[in-house]
Amino acid sequence: MATNDFLLGPVLSFRGVGQDGTWKVTALIGIREGAEVPKLRVEGRACAAPTQLLIIRKERYLRYDLSCKAHKDERRVEYGVEGGPLWHFTVPGKDFAPRMAYVSCNGFSDPAGMRRLVRPANAVWEDLLVSHDKLLRGRALLDKEQLWHEVRIHDKGLQRFHVLLMGGDQIYFDSIWEDIPELKHWVSLARAEQLKFSVSTTLERKIEAYYFTLYRQRWLSEKRRPWGTGEPNRDAADALARIPTVMMWDDHDIFDGWGSYTPEMQRSPLFQTLFRHARRAFWVFQMQHALDDLPELVDGTPPGFSSQDPILTPIAWSMRLKKDSLALPLLDNQPGFTSVFQAGPLALVVADLRTERSRTQVLGAQTWRQLKDWLSKLDTSVAPRHPGTRCQHLLFMSSVPVAHPKLGLAEGVLDNVGQDHVLDSSADDLRDHWSHDDHEGERKRLLEVLSETARLKRLRVSLLSGDVHVAAWGTAYRRDLPASETWAQIQQFTSSAVVHPSLMGVVERLFLGVLNSSARTPQTIDVQYNVEMMLFPGQSKYVMPARNWLALELDVGNDEAKLWATWRCETETAFSNHLQTVPPARQG
Incomplete structure (x- = not known):
């Protein structure tokens, strides 16, 4: 079968590390129903027959097992279609932390915004892939002050990324309101009519088709050169085929602002129908699970009990x-x-901040309980045969930033206007933030859970975030402890966006000024916790209005681990490096 017959893929997915040290990776491929099933090989051996995830509208989506053993040293693994193109991904050495890249916002909410870009839409993806392919990644990512680090990795050879973290908005479904005539009509209705709007069988079929079709249209564009022909495209599809991904959805993977509308609108028949099909498509395309394995969500609200928050x-x-x-x-x-x-030595929590979200809730009670239980059992003991490999750093992926400038005046104004307007994202964007007054208590809870984990487990915790279309660096810390207690300092790295334009227009630039002004003031959570925006590395401002991506490497030695985080920010002519480090956990 020719790979130019692919409807989608290959899209790699990282599934974790097996108990026997297996590096578990899968590949998603879409073909037309009735077409010959591709035969894949990995490391020269034939892959097992694929698992069928979905058949819909004469399209068939399959998942292949590309898992392989982790060896003492890292290595590049080759896979491909028999008689067709080959791809590679890289597996880290056994018990070593994976090198990772982080991206978010792989798309656009308004096509007109893309026309304002001064460089091609895929320029940031291209920079990531060029860096991924460099023999010495240090030369691409580290500044001259870190020359020692570049020298140290010189003898390692290839320094490719092992995992691609995708923190939300992997696809934008906002266009659904314009592309489906019935939904375009719904937008024009009075709010009372919108709430009681009935979803017909015909409309539901259109909604389902839209969610399942847009993935192949956006993730493997018909305009790109087919696999194996000419130079690499160096676009998102190239990255997804060469670096195993870990994905978590945010609002645009459903539609803009999901979870931050009024309870009445969130529970309306139309919104529930849209969410149901977005969830099903997310399960298949981003999580690579069979649709038959996805149970419906069940409303667990007790009879006669009224709550703004979903109880699922x-x-x-x-x-x-x-x-x-x-x-x-x-x-x-x-x-x-x-x-x-x-x-x-690395642990990763990929938090779902959308399934249970409401105006006053980010995570539900049961999720909090299970998260705390898992963190309490996190194994930080030293492996007997591998000293120095104990878990030393926890990364918490939060699609929406925990540390971000707080715009109290704007919140007060927008809380009373712009409610339930699906084409006006200003209000819901602010309500989404952990720093919004409605979520402030839950933000404190998150910081308490993470800092207590850091104290008990003797490790560092860092936050990875996207969503806001700027690069930024923030920190949350205990006010009642000295700076020598580094475990109590939680740094946040915000990287957004990999495709979506940053703040470029006149109004957006004015908003940027407000953000930088607000960022100067630390946010006092309570007598213990402060959240503070830091000047962006190498800049005199707090937020960097540029498309960007983030490289992450955990440097382990002598039972201590330092995290290197490097933003690559787009300029009109090149990309700039912005480096920040997180030193090992210390207790004074």
Whole structure:
């Protein structure tokens, strides 16, 4: 079968590390129903028959197992279609932390905004892939002051990324309001009519088709050169085929602002229909699970009980997916998709901040309970045969920044206007933020849970965020402890966007000035916690209005680990480097 017959893929997905040290990776490929099933090979051996995830509208989506053993040293693994193009991904050495790249906002909410870009839409993806291919990644990512680090990695050879973290808005479905005539009409209705709007069978079919079709249109554009012909495209599809991904959705993977509308609108028939099909498509395309394995969400609100927040019945994922040896490591007994990983000295929490979101809630009670339980059991002991590989750093992926300039005046104004307007994102964008007054208590809870984990487990915690279309650096810290207690300092790295334009227009530039002004003032959470924006590395401002991506490397030695975080920010002529480090956890 020719790869130019692919409807989608290959899209690699990282599934975690097996108990025997297996580096578990899958590949998603879409073909036309009735077409010959591609035969894939990995490391010269034939892959097992693929798992069928979905057949819909004469399209068939398959998942292949590309898992392989981790060896003492890292290595490049070759895979491809028999008689067709080949791709590669890189597996880290056993018990080593993976090198990672982080991106968010892979798309656009308004096509007109893309016309304002001074460089091609895929320029940031191209820079990431060029850096991924460099023999000495240090030369691309580290400034001259870190020359020692470049020299240290010189003898390692290839320094490719092992995992691509995608923190939300992997696809933008905002266009659904314009492209489906019935929804375009719905937007023009009075609010009372919108709330009682009935979804016909015909409309539901159109909605389902839209969510399942847009992935192949956006993730493997018909305009790109087919696989194996000419120079690499160096676009998102290239990256997804060469670096195993970890994905978590945010609002645009559903539609702009999902979760921050009024309770009445969130529960309306139309919104619930849209969410249901966005969830099903997310499960197949981003999480690479069979659609038949996805249970419907069940409303667990007790009879006669009224609440603004959704009370959803937890799902026993371990039982639901027990027959799938390549199931994602989903946190058990939660209604959402929060996942947890551990690879050598690094742990990763990929938080689902959308399934249970409301105006006054980010995560539900059961998810909080299960998250705290998993963190309490996090293994930070030293492996007997591998000293120095104990878990030393926890990364928490939060699609929406925990540390971000607080715009109190704007919140007060927008809380009373712009409600439930699906084409006006200003109000819901602010309500989405952890710093919004409605979420402030839950933000404090998150910081308490993470800092207590850092104290008890003797590790550092860092936050990875996207969403806001700027690069930024923030920190949350305990006011009642000296600076020598580094475990109590949680740094946040915001990287956004990889495709979506940054703040470019006149009004947006004015908003940028407001952000920088507000960022000067630390946010006092309570007597213990402060959240503070830091000057962006190498800049005299707090937020960097540029498309960007983030490189992450955990440098382990002598039972201590330092995290290197480097933003690559787009300029009109090149890309600039902005480096920040997180030193090892210390207790005074």
